[in-house]
Amino acid sequence: MERQAALLLLADGRLPAGGYAHSGGLEPAVTAGRVADMAGLEKFLIGRAETAGLIASAFAAAACARAAADDLSDLETLAVELDARTPSPELRKVSRDLGRQLRRAMSSIHPHPLFAALGDAPHQPIVMGVAAAVLGLGPRDAALAILHENNSGAAASAAKLMRVDPFDVHAILARMTTRLDALAGQAAVAAEGAPGDLPSPGAPLSDIAAEHHRRRDVRLFAS
Amino acid sequence: MYDSSRHNPAHGPIGAMSARAVLSSELGPKGSSRIGTLRSDGSLVLRKSNPKGPEPLARRRPDVARVALAAGTAGPLGGDDYALDILVGAGSTLVLQEVSAMLVLPGLGGAGSHMAISVTVEAGATFVWLAEPIIAAHRCNHRHDVRIALAPDARMFLREEMLLGRHGEAAGDFASRLRITRGGAALYDQQIDFGPASDGWGGAAVLGQNRAVGSVIAVDPDWTDAVPAALPYDETAALTPLAGPGVAIGAVAPDSLSLRRLLIRGVNELAPPWAT
Amino acid sequence: MHDETPTAPQTRALRLGVAGPVGTGKSSVIATICRHLRDDFALGVITNDIYTDEDARFLKSEGVLPEERIRAVETGSCPHTAIRDDVTMNLMAVEDMERDFASLDIVLVESGGDNLTATFSPALVDAQLFVLDVAGGGDVARKGGPGISGADLLVINKIDLGPHVDVDVEQMVADAEKARDGGPVLALSRKHPDTVEKLCDWVREMHKTYAGGGHIPVDPGPMAPHHHAHDDGHTHSHD
Ligand SMILES: Nc1nc2c(ncn2[C@@H]2O[C@H](COP(=O)(O)OP(=O)(O)OP(=O)(O)O)[C@@H](O)[C@H]2O)c(=O)[nH]1
Numbered sequence: 001m002e003r004q005a006a007l008l009l010l011a012d013g014r015l016p017a018g019g020y021a022h023s024g025g026l027e028p029a030v031t032a033g034r035v036a037d038m039a040g041l042e043k044f045l046i047g048r049a050e051t052a053g054l055i056a057s058a059f060a061a062a063a064c065a066r067a068a069a070d071d072l073s074d075l076e077t078l079a080v081e082l083d084a085r086t087p088s089p090e091l092r093k094v095s096r097d098l099g100r101q102l103r104r105a106m107s108s109i110h111p112h113p114l115f116a117a118l119g120d121a122p123h124q125p126i127v128m129g130v131a132a133a134v135l136g137l138g139p140r141d142a143a144l145a146i147l148h149e150n151n152s153g154a155a156a157s158a159a160k161l162m163r164v165d166p167f168d169v170h171a172i173l174a175r176m177t178t179r180l181d182a183l184a185g186q187a188a189v190a191a192e193g194a195p196g197d198l199p200s201p202g203a204p205l206s207d208i209a210a211e212h213h214r215r216r217d218v219r220l221f222a223s
Numbered sequence: 224m225y226d227s228s229r230h231n232p233a234h235g236p237i238g239a240m241s242a243r244a245v246l247s248s249e250l251g252p253k254g255s256s257r258i259g260t261l262r263s264d265g266s267l268v269l270r271k272s273n274p275k276g277p278e279p280l281a282r283r284r285p286d287v288a289r290v291a292l293a294a295g296t297a298g299p300l301g302g303d304d305y306a307l308d309i310l311v312g313a314g315s316t317l318v319l320q321e322v323s324a325m326l327v328l329p330g331l332g333g334a335g336s337h338m339a340i341s342v343t344v345e346a347g348a349t350f351v352w353l354a355e356p357i358i359a360a361h362r363c364n365h366r367h368d369v370r371i372a373l374a375p376d377a378r379m380f381l382r383e384e385m386l387l388g389r390h391g392e393a394a395g396d397f398a399s400r401l402r403i404t405r406g407g408a409a410l411y412d413q414q415i416d417f418g419p420a421s422d423g424w425g426g427a428a429v430l431g432q433n434r435a436v437g438s439v440i441a442v443d444p445d446w447t448d449a450v451p452a453a454l455p456y457d458e459t460a461a462l463t464p465l466a467g468p469g470v471a472i473g474a475v476a477p478d479s480l481s482l483r484r485l486l487i488r489g490v491n492e493l494a495p496p497w498a499t
Numbered sequence: 500m501h502d503e504t505p506t507a508p509q510t511r512a513l514r515l516g517v518a519g520p521v522g523t524g525k526s527s528v529i530a531t532i533c534r535h536l537r538d539d540f541a542l543g544v545i546t547n548d549i550y551t552d553e554d555a556r557f558l559k560s561e562g563v564l565p566e567e568r569i570r571a572v573e574t575g576s577c578p579h580t581a582i583r584d585d586v587t588m589n590l591m592a593v594e595d596m597e598r599d600f601a602s603l604d605i606v607l608v609e610s611g612g613d614n615l616t617a618t619f620s621p622a623l624v625d626a627q628l629f630v631l632d633v634a635g636g637g638d639v640a641r642k643g644g645p646g647i648s649g650a651d652l653l654v655i656n657k658i659d660l661g662p663h664v665d666v667d668v669e670q671m672v673a674d675a676e677k678a679r680d681g682g683p684v685l686a687l688s689r690k691h692p693d694t695v696e697k698l699c700d701w702v703r704e705m706h707k708t709y710a711g712g713g714h715i716p717v718d719p720g721p722m723a724p725h726h727h728a729h730d731d732g733h734t735h736s737h738d
C-alpha cells in the first residue's frame with residue numbers, strides 16, 4: 001500500500017525543522033527589484049523548481065534509494081556532488097543548516113540509527129531522502145516532499161515580502177502541481193544512475209543574490 | 224530544465240558534419256611546454272598561436288604551448304556532432320584561445336547539434352582556456368558538454384560565456400553543461416538551459432531579463448587551505464569559493480560586452496597570477 | 500553524534516528563556532545577569548533576530564561575555580514560532596553552544612520582542628522570565644496572558660520611570676501578583692542595585708534547584724482562550 005500519509009507528514013511546512021525562517025531566495029529577489037508582481041513571483045518559483053528544486057529532489061531521491069537498500073556508501077559522494085552543484089557558499093551552508101535541523105527534528109520525531117550515520121552537517125535533500133526511506137517512502141516520494149516543501153515555503157514568504165493576495169499565491173502553487181509531479185518523476189529516474197550523472201541545472205541569479213543577502217543588515221528571512 | 228528526450232539525435236540530416244579534433248601538450252626536455260598532438264578535423268581547426276591579450280596564469284610567457292581554435296565554417300549547425308579531446312600532459316602548460324565567437328545555428332528539419340569537449344589535465348599541469356562566447360541563434364537546438372578532469376595538483380583557468388540569441392533575436396534551445404572533477408571527485412557541475420523548450424530560465428531565480436550569462440572558474444591547489452572569500456561585487460555578479468580549492472565567478476548581463484566587463488572585474492578581485 | 504541525542508537534564512546547562520514585549524528590557528536583563536554572574540557561572544547567550552542581529556550586537560558591544568558566547572538565531576520574522584511551535588533552530592543553537600563551550604552552567608535565550616502571548620516551549624527552556632516595563636502602562640500586568648501568569652518569574656522593569664509615566668509601581672506589582680496567583684514578581688531597575696541583586700538571587704536559586712534535580716519545568720501554557728472587551732461592556736470569548 002502506498003504510504004501517502006507519511007509523505008504528507010514529511011512535506012508539511014509545519015514539520016518543526018526551521019524551514020519557516022527561509023524564503024528560498026525570494027527575499028533577495030524582491031529586494032533587488034527582480035520580483036515585483038504575481039507574474040514575476042510565478043516565474044521565480046518555476047525557475048527555482050526547475051533548477052535548485054530539481055537538484056534537491058534528485059539528490060533526495062538518490063539518498064532515499066540508497067538508504068532503503070541500506071547502502072550508505074554513496075552518501076559522501078552525494079554530498080560532494082551536491083556541493084559541486086551549489087557555487088554559492090551561502091547556499092551550501094543554508095542547505096547544510098536546514099539538513100541538520102531536519103535531522104535533529106526527525107531524530108526526535110521518528111528515531112532511527114540511519115540519522116546518526118549522516119555526518120556532522122548533512123545537506124537537506126540527503127536528510128530528506130533518508131527520512132523518507134525511514135518512513136517507508138520511495139525515491140519519488142522523497143523528491144516530491146522536498147520539491148513541495150521548498151516551493152510552498154518560498155511562496156508562503158511572499159505574504160511577508162510583497163503586496164499579495166494569498167489566494168493568488170496558492171493559485172500559482174495549484175498551477176505548479178503538475179510540474180512538481182513531473183520533476184519528481186524526472187528526479188526519481190535520475191536517482192537510479194550514478195551520482196555524477198544527477199542533474200545540475202544552475203541558477204546564477206540565485207547564487208549571486210544569496211551572497212548579497214547574507215551581507216545585508218536588515219532582512220526578514222535567513223535566506 | 225532542458226529535457227534531453229526532446230533533443231533530436233545528431234545524425235541523419237544530409238550534409239550534417241561530424242568532427243573530432245585532438246590536442247595535447249607535453250613538457251619538453253628543457254622544461255618548456257610544447258604541443259604534442261594537433262589534429263584538426265572538419266570545422267574544428269587548431270593552430271599554433273601567439274599571446275592574444277592578457278593571460279591569467281600563463282602571463283604571455285614564451286615557454287607555454289599556445290593553440291587557437293578557429294571554426295572553419297559557421298556552426299555547428301543542427302545535425303552536426305563535434306568533439307574536441309584535449310590532454311594537458313604532466314607538468315606542461317597549455318593555453319587554448321579561440322579566434323571568434325561560436326554561432327550555433329539551426330539545421331534542416333530541426334535536428335539538434337552537439338559538441339563534446341573533454342579535457343584531462345595531468346599532474347602538475349596548467350590549463351588556461353580563454354573561450355569566446357557561444358551564441359545560441361534563433362531556432363538552434365544545441366547541447367554543449369564540457370568535461371574536465373583535473374589531477375589534484377593541476378591548475379586551471381577557464382572562461383565561458385553564452386548569449387541568448389544574436390542582437391534582437393529570441394534564443395534557440397540551448398543546454399550547456401560544465402563538469403569539473405579534481406582527483407576524480409566533483410568540484411563544479413553546472414548546466415545552463417534556455418530557449419523555448421526549457422522553463423523558468425527567464426525568472427528572477429535563474430537569468431531574469433538578461434541575455435548573457437557566463438562564468439570564470441579558477442582552480443589552484445594552493446587554495447586547499449584558504450580559498451578566496453566570497454565577494455558579491457556587483458548586483459548581478461559574484462565571486463564564490465567552491466567547496467574545493469577553486470572559485471567560480473558567475474555573472475549575468477544584458478549583453479556580451481557588459482558580461483565580459485563583469486567577468487574581468489571578478490578576475491581582478493583575485494590576486495596575481497590570476498588578475499592581469 | 501551530537502545532533503541526535505537530546506542531552507539528559509541536569510548534565511547540561513540550565514536553559515533560561517527571557518521573553519516579553521518589544522523594548523521592555525530583555526537584552527538589558529540578560530546583560531545584567533551576565534555582568535553579575537559571569538564570575539560564578541559559565542554562561543552563554545542565544546538571541547533571536549526578527550530582522551536584524553541588533554540584540555546580539557548590543558550584548559557584544561556591552562562586553563558582558565566573550566563575543567563567541569553570544570550567538571544569534573534568525574527567525575524569519577516569526578519570533579513566536581521560533582520559541583514555541585518550531586524550536587529546532589533555537590534548540591540546536593543551545594545544544595551547539597553547550598557543546599562548543601562545555602561545560603556551561605546557564606544558557607540564556609532571548610526571544611524576539613513579541614506580544615503578551617509569546618512564551619517559550621518547555622522543549623526549549625527549563626525556566627523562563629517574562630519582562631514587562633512600567634512604560635508600557637500600569638494595566639498591562641492586569642491583562643494577564645500566558646507569559647504574565649505562567650512564567651517562572653515576572654519582571655516589571657524600569658521602575659525608576661514610574662513617576663515619569665504616571666504608573667503606581669506598587670499597584671502594578673500587586674496586580675501582577677494577583678494575575679499570577681502569588682507567583683514571584685520582581686520590580687526591577689538597573690538604577691536600583693537592590694533590585695538587581697534580587698534578580699541575581701533568583702537566577703542563582705533557580706540554577707541550584709535545577710542542578711539538584713529539583714526543578715520541574717512548567718509550561719506557562721499555550722495561547723489561553725481570551726476575550727475582547729467591547730466599549731459597551733459586552734464581551735465574547737473564543738479559543
Ligand atoms: N530607565 C530605564 N531604562 C531601561 C532599563 N532597562 C532597560 N532600559 C532601556 O530600555 C530600552 C530597551 O531595552 P532593551 O534591553 O533593548 O529591550 P528589549 O526588550 O531587549 O528590546 P527588543 O529586543 O527590541 O524587544 C533601552 O533603551 C534600555 O536602555 C531600566 O531599568 N531603566
Ligand SMILES: [Mg+2]
Nearest residue numbers: 525526554609
Ligand atoms: Mg533585545
